[in-house]
Amino acid sequence: MRAIRGEILYFTGDPAGGGADALRHFADGLLIVRDGLVAEAGPADALLAKLPADIRSEDRRGRLIVPGFVDTHIHFAQTDIIASSGGQLLEWLECHTWPAERRFADPDHAAAVAGFFCDELLRNGTTTAAVFPTVHRVSVEALFRAAQRRRMRVIAGKVLMDRNCPDFLRETAEDGDAGSRELIARWHGRDRLLYAVTPRFAATSTPQQMRLAGRLFAEHPGIHLQSHLAENRAEVAWIRELYPEARSYLDVYERFGQLGPRSVFAHCVWLDDADRGRMAATGAAMSFCPTSNLFLGSGLFDLAKADAAGVRVGIGTDVGAGTSFSMLQTLGEAYKVLQLNGQSLSAERAFFLATLGGARSLYLDDRIGSFAPGREADFVVLDPAATPLLARRSAACETLAERLFVLMMLGDDRAVAETWVMGEPAWRRA
Template identity: 90%
Template sequence: MRAVRGEILHFTSDPAVGGTEALRHFADGLLIVREGLVAEAGPADALLAKLPADARVEDRRGRMIVPGFIDTHIHFAQTDIIASPGGQLLEWLERYTWPVEQAFADPAHAATVAEFFCDELLRNGTTSAAVFPTVHRASVDALFEAALRRRMRIISGKVLMDRNCPEFLCEGCEGGYVASKELIERWHGRGRLLYAVTPRFAATSTPQQMRLAGRLFAEHPGVYLQSHLAENRAEVAWIHELYPEARSYLDVYERFGQLGPRSVFAHCVWLDDADRARMAATGAAISFCPTSNLFLGSGLFDLAKADAAGLRVGIGTDVGAGTSFSMLQTLGEAYKVLQLNGQSLSPERAFYLATLGGARSLYLDDRIGSFAPGCEGDFVVLDPAATPLLARRSAACTTLAERLFVLMMLGDDRAVAETWVMGEPAWRRP
């Protein structure tokens, strides 16, 4: 058993719908985890009395305990090209992404990057993530092996590409299908790992590969499908040229059986109302990637229209076009994106999207994203005095909403004091 005392915050529903009733906040709270799962979370004075006399209580008073952050879209193979300047999406792929991904054919290189990547997630408070590797089996094995040792919940799968990419990343569609099937059998459901069929985006897959990706998704109940959708205007125009028979970019994925519960599409900046309605009807989810969309000049995500359509939405850092592993920094940029779009993001909703909202978009809200009894015991201990400016500004706050807002606007990896996975410390700030 583990018992941790501090200020506790988690969500039971979306604050945009449920208001203050959607959150559970205990200024002096206690989180009890047994055998890796949440047993109870509530006011410390009531729960301390239930503990055995010899129980050890980890005292984190003065700090805020929230569920582990959930990153719904990130590229581990792009770790080493974060902050590479110049160009919009298609140029950036040519200039940076293709060359760096070539190296992941080497298992030793893939393992080195995977180890760093998983540690960096934990250092930033991220305990669960939907991750793109590369076309190489070695990249999938390396990522899952690193995550398995850390007991993280990672969703990933071999990238599928058989056209419009360099020859060294191009693979026959049948070979990609067979390799994906073998990887599903090896990794899906092992520990906390889950497999995702991963066509990179419709431009880099022939119709036959898209068909086989949809087949994999249908053949293996419980697996995921992840891809990119309507990120950049030039990309959207290119998809129209490649698939002129499709009504829209989204329609390409639907034609090949790739929409449904557990399909997650990054970006979705340039959708129309019909696309949003179709995504909602099929249960597909969006990963909102604000730092990447700003960095590549892709456009401004419309959260209000996604909400109006009833869509599931999570937050993605999208490293390496995204500019930070920090979910706190990413939430700050999400606020700015929505400001530019004439919308507002409350701090409560922001933290919901980074936790329970992300879990709901991945159909994992019965396992992660909150401190409901039975959920996996992943949590982050945030330090509101991590930097002199953060400490000064936090001290002047008078409400929970204000303190959350300050954390997401001024906080970064330095505000993460500890990250716990399945009730055990996984990272602590020195």
């Protein structure tokens, strides 16, 4: 058993609908962890009296304790091309992505990047992530091994591409299916690891590969499916040429049985109301990736329309087109994207999206995303005085909402003092 004392915040619902009733806040709180799971979270004065005599609380007063961040879309194989300039989506793939991903045929390279990537997630407070490796099996194995050693919850799968990509990244639809099946048997459900069928996007898969991916998703209850959707207008036009029989880009995925609970699609910028309605009806989720949408000039995500349709939404950093591993910085950019779209993002809603909202979009809210009893004890200790400016601005705040807003606008990896995984320290700032 461990007990951590500090200011505690977590969510029980979406503040957009539930308001103050959707969050639990204890200015002087205690988080009690037993065997890696949350036993109880509440006011310190009441819970300290219940602790066994041999258990001392670990004092983090003056710091904010929140559930571990959930990144619903990120590319580990693009770690080394973050901040690479040049072009919009399709050009960026040609210039930067394909050459970088070619190197992941080398197991040593894949292992080195996977270790750095997982450490960088933890350094930024992210404890769960839905991750794209590459087409190479060794890239998936390397990522799962690195996450397993750190006891992280990671969702990943071999990328599927059998057309419209370089020869060195292309394989047959049948080989992609066979490799995916072997990886599912080896890794899905092992410790905290989960498998995702991963067609890169409809343009790089033939109808046969899309059909096999949908079949794989249907045949393995409990696995995920992840892909990209309607990120860029030129991409949408290309999909229309490749699949003229489909009503929309989203309809391509639905025709091949790829919509449903545990399917998550990154970007979802250029959708119509019918598409959003189908996503809500099938239980598919969106990953809002503000920094990459701005970096590549793709467009502005419409959270209000997603909310109106009832679609599940999480936040994705989308490294490497995304420009930061930091969920705090990503929330700050999400606020700006929505401002440009004539919408607003409250600080409470932002932190919900980064924790319980992300967990819900991945259908993992029964295991992560809050401090409800029995949840896996992943959490982040945030320091509101991590930088001189942050300290000065935080000291002037009068409400929780204001302090959260300051954290997401001025905070970054420096504001993460500690990251805990399954009730044990996984990273601490020196």
